[in-house]
Amino acid sequence: MRVIAVVLQQQAAFGALRRTLGISCFFPRYFRPIPSFCTQASSDGAITPADISSESEKESNEGEAKSNLSWRIEKLGRGESVASAFQSWMGDGLPILTGDIFHTINRLRRLKSAKRALEVMEWVIRERPYKPKELDYSYLLEFTMKHHGVAQGETLFTRIPSEFQNELLYNNLVLGCLDKGLIRLSLAYMKKMRELGHPISYLAFNRLIILHSSPTRRKSIPKILTQMKSDKTVRHVSTYNILLKIEANEHNIEGLVRVFGDMKRSMVEPNEITLCTMAIAHAVARLRTACEAYTEGIGKSMTGRNWSTLDILVILYGYLGKPKELERTWGVIGELPHVRSKSYVLAIEAFGKIGNLGRAEEVWDEMVSKKGLKSTEQFNSLIGVYCANGFVTKATGLYKEMEKSGCKPNSITFRHLALGCLRAGLVEEGIRTLELGMGFATSKKVGRSTPWLETTHSILEVFAENGDVENVEKLFEELKGAGYTRYTFVYNSLIKAYVKAKVYEPNLLRRMILGGCRPDSETYSLMKLIEQFRPG
Numbered sequence: 363m364r365v366i367a368v369v370l371q372q373q374a375a376f377g378a379l380r381r382t383l384g385i386s387c388f389f390p391r392y393f394r395p396i397p398s399f400c401t402q403a404s405s406d407g408a409i410t411p412a413d414i415s416s417e418s419e420k421e422s423n424e425g426e427a428k429s430n431l432s433w434r435i436e437k438l439g440r441g442e443s444v445a446s447a448f449q450s451w452m453g454d455g456l457p458i459l460t461g462d463i464f465h466t467i468n469r470l471r472r473l474k475s476a477k478r479a480l481e482v483m484e485w486v487i488r489e490r491p492y493k494p495k496e497l498d499y500s501y502l503l504e505f506t507m508k509h510h511g512v513a514q515g516e517t518l519f520t521r522i523p524s525e526f527q528n529e530l531l532y533n534n535l536v537l538g539c540l541d542k543g544l545i546r547l548s549l550a551y552m553k554k555m556r557e558l559g560h561p562i563s564y565l566a567f568n569r570l571i572i573l574h575s576s577p578t579r580r581k582s583i584p585k586i587l588t589q590m591k592s593d594k595t596v597r598h599v600s601t602y603n604i605l606l607k608i609e610a611n612e613h614n615i616e617g618l619v620r621v622f623g624d625m626k627r628s629m630v631e632p633n634e635i636t637l638c639t640m641a642i643a644h645a646v647a648r649l650r651t652a653c654e655a656y657t658e659g660i661g662k663s664m665t666g667r668n669w670s671t672l673d674i675l676v677i678l679y680g681y682l683g684k685p686k687e688l689e690r691t692w693g694v695i696g697e698l699p700h701v702r703s704k705s706y707v708l709a710i711e712a713f714g715k716i717g718n719l720g721r722a723e724e725v726w727d728e729m730v731s732k733k734g735l736k737s738t739e740q741f742n743s744l745i746g747v748y749c750a751n752g753f754v755t756k757a758t759g760l761y762k763e764m765e766k767s768g769c770k771p772n773s774i775t776f777r778h779l780a781l782g783c784l785r786a787g788l789v790e791e792g793i794r795t796l797e798l799g800m801g802f803a804t805s806k807k808v809g810r811s812t813p814w815l816e817t818t819h820s821i822l823e824v825f826a827e828n829g830d831v832e833n834v835e836k837l838f839e840e841l842k843g844a845g846y847t848r849y850t851f852v853y854n855s856l857i858k859a860y861v862k863a864k865v866y867e868p869n870l871l872r873r874m875i876l877g878g879c880r881p882d883s884e885t886y887s888l889m890k891l892i893e894q895f896r897p898g
Contacts, residue, residue: 431458432466435482436473444481448489458491460498467501480505496526500534507538512547529555533563540569556593564590564598571601575608583608597628603635610643611810613848618643634663638674645681646812647849654682669698673708680712688712692725703733707743711813714747722747738769745775746813749782750820757782773802777817784824793833796821810844819852826855829862842877850882857888866895 434447448458463486470479483502487494499522507515515538522531532555539548548566555562567590574582583605590597602625609617622640625632632640641656657678664671672695679688692709695701706729713722726744735741741764748757757779764771776799783792808814822837838856841847853874860867871889874881 430465431456431462432469435466435478436469436475438478444478444485448485448491458486460492460495463498463501476505476508480509496528496530499523499526500530503531503534504538507535508541512539512542512544529560532558532560533566536562536566537569540566540573543573545570545573562593562595564595564601567595568598568601568604571604571608575604575611577612580608597630599625599630599633599636602630603633603639606636606639606643610639611845613643613647613845615643615647615649615848632659632663634660634665634668634671637663638671641678642674645678646816648851650682653678657682667694667698669695669702669705672698673705676705676708676712680715683716685716685718688716689721701732703729703737703740706733707739710743710747714744714750717751719747719751719753735767735769738764738772738775741767741769742772742774742778745782746778746817749778749785750817752782752785754779754782754786754788773799773804774808774814774817775799776802777814777821781817781821781824784821789828792821792824809840815841815844815846819846819855822852823855823858826859827862829859829864831859831863831865834859848878850879850885853877853879854882854884854888857885857892861888861891864895866892866897868892868896 431447431451434450435444438444438447451458463482466482467479470476470482479501483498483505486498487502503515503518503522506518515535519527519531519535532551536548536551536555539545539551548570552562552566567586570586571583574580574586587597590601602621605621606618609615609621618640622632622636625636637656637660641653641660644650644653644656657675660671660675660678672691675691676688676695679685679691692712695705695709706725709725710722710729713719713725722744729740733740741760745757745760745764748754748760761771761775761779764775776795780792780796780799783789783795804814818837818841822834822841825833825837834856838847838852841852846852853870857870857874860870870892871881871885874885
């Protein structure tokens with residue numbers, strides 16, 4: 363515990379159509395894939411169901427890759443022209459086919475190499491290895507707008523031969539505007555599409571919904587869905603998945619179930635993304651039976667060894683406390699050609715959640731030997747496990763290692779350590795550590811992530827057991843800002859604090875109902891206990 367004390371002293375001192383109608387659309391920063399199990403601010407750590415469709419394809423082995431045109435283009439150095447790759451390809455007596463370009467563009471899109479993809483399409487249109495078609499012009503338009511902006515895209519659109527200015531190009535034009543957040547301009551082009559009789563892709567509506575998913579804009583989503591119906595654009599499974607994630611982001615289980623019911627009535631078949639969203643949302647809400655049902659559905663619907671789905675299963679089996687299934691799933695991940703650092707982090711947290719510290723430490727050792735220790739997130743995973751299970755001495759020892767490694771602690775680190783101190787009975791030190799963590803910048807994404815919210819609630823529970831109403835109320839307001847207080851168990855923890863403090867507060871039940879939370883049997887039992895503290 364000296365480590366934390368020293369730190370506290372130091373800190374006190376220093377104060378196609380997305381295209382070709384097959385690729386799922388991207389999310390703006392404020393549309394948080396939910397739940398986010400990455401409490402690190404970096405975007406590459408977030409594990410979400412939405413990642414499945416875009417990341418699930420297995421890469422070709424290196425021998426096969428060299429026979430692909432895309433491989434030659436990807437290996438070009440900065441400043442090298444794509445012409446050299448094409449010349450090399452043709453020099454080997456290989457023809458340039460539309461399939462080669464299609465594969466290359468999809469690879470470059472996935473790698474977010476818009477500039478290189480634009481160079482490829484400019485070469486194809488200029489050199490004409492085959493007669494360009496509508497799809498080729500749609501690629502050219504897409505990457506022109508991505509790299510040079512909407513204005514140049516609009517200019518290019520007017521120069522494309524009129525016979526190709528059809529549904530595909532107009533939809534790409536709309537999506538390009540939406541990618542830049544130009545909603546009014548995109549709506550104007552959608553209006554023109556209706557006048558010309560061109561059908562509007564569900565991807566355009568998907569993107570519109572995402573752009574209106576922030577709390578201040580959500581009221582517009584029903585209007586978008588009504589317009590979608592008016593345009594006779596059928597809701598795709600991805601449309602429902604976006605709507606489900608929006609409800610899950612807000613911790614609105616009733617809304618989530620309602621959207622899922624609409625999906626079933628429309629006879630749209632749920633996919634892995636759907637089931638992962640439903641399972642995770644019910645796990646976070648502590649609705650075990652429903653979570654188990656959706657988790658079982660994921661296992662049945664899985665196609666191949668999809669690392670993203672496997673990661674989510676690791677999370678779910680940790681929540682459900684199923685050691686055999688967790689071990690089996692982790693074994694499958696271990697057999698993959700490449701195991702990401704994030705997968706190790708999730709496994710450590712999952713084994714810790716079921717109380718198997720020994721196995722969590724084994725996975726940690728494996729991660730250290732194979733991946734090395736490069737990030738604060740890696741350290742936070744095991745520190746969090748130790749603190750949640752009451753091993754604060756081990757946690758502080760690991761904290762010291764983290765400092766020696768050059769990784770800097772963040773607000774998440776100190777929130778874990780605060781929980782560890784409180785569970786060890788070191789209340790004053792726990793409060794000081796909690797306050798210290800509040801001095802660090804915490805992004806909105808981190809503040810709404812599931813590990814952060816669950817750790818905060820665990821701290822709140824300790825304060826509630828101690829009857830510390832003041833600190834409970836402070837943390838409750840923080841959880842309320844993230845929508846986490848929609849869950850009954852969070853309000854029950856608040857009521858418990860008043861019971862332990864022997865403070866009569868008759869408005870707690872009313873406050874709970876007005877807050878959009880449904881009381882359960884435990885709630886009413888706690889309220890009966892509060893009645894005994896009614897003044898004379």
